[in-house]
Amino acid sequence: MASTRLAAGDLLVAVPHLADPNFRRAVVLLLHLDDEGALGVVLNRPLPVDVGDVLPAWQDVVSRPATLFQGGPVGLDGALGLATLPLAVEPPPGVTRVASSFGLVDLDADPATITGVLGLRVFAGHAGWGAHQLQDEVAAGDWYVLPALPSDAASADPATLWRAVMRRQGGSMAILSTYPDDPSLN
Template identity: 55%
Template sequence: MSAFGPGMLLVASPELVDPNFVDTVVLLLDAGTEGALGVVLNRPSPVPVEEILPDWADLATTPEVLFQGGPVGTDGALAVGLLAPDAVPPPGFSALTEGSRLGLVDLDAPVEALAAALVELRIYAGYAGWGAGQLDAELEAMSWYVVPAEFADPFVDPFAAEAADAAGLARAVLRRQPGDLAWHSTRPLDPGLN
């Protein structure tokens, strides 16, 4: 699959050697002709949410730590949340795509306004960003696999327990893909050891 847009996942391929992205899964938050923006889903930090954003700590999905969203803007934070199935999107929540339960959460909004509607929340320090044409070039170089994200229980990609394990989420996402792509979930980190 080569089309990409908000709500899609980028899974790092073996050809991607940038240490910022080895074994990562990136959730695309925005993509267009001017570039793309996303967050790395599987890089937990040791920093508890409680230390940085105490008001949001009770809503954070386990593990309740900040995740390293990417190498850009690491002094800022982005939050991704999942609405309850019957929740009306509250102020401070922006769906990634029309009608999606997954979206960005405004960390400047009152926690109380969002607490009843959210069933999952993860906070990312920094983000992954690509300039115009940059992600297209990386896809052409086979650096990423572009796959649909899964947002149905019991496995919701941005909040899966595997996200706390750098290689675990990438393998889980690839394993569920059709055809040859599923085989990539079993590749060793060093193919020379195979």
């Protein structure tokens, strides 16, 4: 069920009519939130670039599809590693837990030391908001704030993640999951 409470580990799911091309039908995992702003990564924007083309040592470690993902419109020249972690287990060296089942990966670490993770993705860039900007966008109705599942961060089919997250909420959210990409063609 959608909420207006925001915390690291939540999903920000774009409302069907959000027109900003950076966030149209986006599913964003919120990784950090404080009085100075917020940071997250878009989970459903795979790029046509293999991780091995950019970070060869990580090619065989990342979850499939083994492509780079566009984490958002900010800092596209930087990479961010995201691991899905078991809850009751201490993260391996090189991984810092940031919320429940999610941790940031030090991409300068030896990939062989990143063991015991349930999934791993590499993102070019991230989504960022200034002080209270995200809260204002949520209050304006631009985002649904929904609980994340550990599997969301390393979905094998990221192209269907927006619909899948909406559908699993049930009720009117499930109905909205069928909202057409272009309602004028309906």
